[in-house]
Amino acid sequence: MAVDEGLIAWVTEALEPVGTVTMRRMMGGATLYCDGTIFGIVHDGELWFKADEESNALWDEAGHRERFTVTFSTGMSDTMNYRRAPSDAYDDADALREWAAHGIAAGLRAPKKPKRR
Numbered sequence: 001m002a003v004d005e006g007l008i009a010w011v012t013e014a015l016e017p018v019g020t021v022t023m024r025r026m027m028g029g030a031t032l033y034c035d036g037t038i039f040g041i042v043h044d045g046e047l048w049f050k051a052d053e054e055s056n057a058l059w060d061e062a063g064h065r066e067r068f069t070v071t072f073s074t075g076m077s078d079t080m081n082y083r084r085a086p087s088d089a090y091d092d093a094d095a096l097r098e099w100a101a102h103g104i105a106a107g108l109r110a111p112k113k114p115k116r117r
Contacts, residue, residue: 003030004045007090011040011047014093015100027070038110039103041068041082047089048082049103052110058102059083081106 003025011032012021019035029043041048048068051059059065068082082103088095 004042007042007045007047008032010090011042011096011100014096018097018100018104034100034104034107037104037107039100039107040085041080043068043070047085049085049099050106050110051081051083051102052106054109055102055106056081062086 003023008021008023008030015021015034022033022036023030023042024033027041027043029041031038032040032042039050051067064083064086066084067079068084069077069079071077085099086095089099090096
């Protein structure tokens with residue numbers, strides 16, 4: 001499955017005033033980082049922002065209850081706490097920055113994983 005390079009370019013451009021966006025290909029899509037902090041996923045041409053216990057109510061109140069689900073080749077699936085970006089985030093840089101900020105904040109609050117040796 002190809003990564004939506006156009007969507008990643010849009011996110012990178014829109015978030016330029018916030019920080020440097022990088023990506024890592026995984027799960028048939030890409031994980032997005034802003035200045036090294038994970039904040040989103042691009043998968044199947046859709047953008048998902050990281051959420052957590054602190055931000056879940058905000059996403060729910062805005063009507064974005066759906067969480068990212070990935071199905072593996074084994075048939076097993078896993079749901080992760082990433083929320084689908086609102087439709088205006090795809091063409092309004094201010095809206096994208098507003099919602100991405102919630103994802104970045106959730107990424108900053110997440111426990112840090114120990115570095116591999």
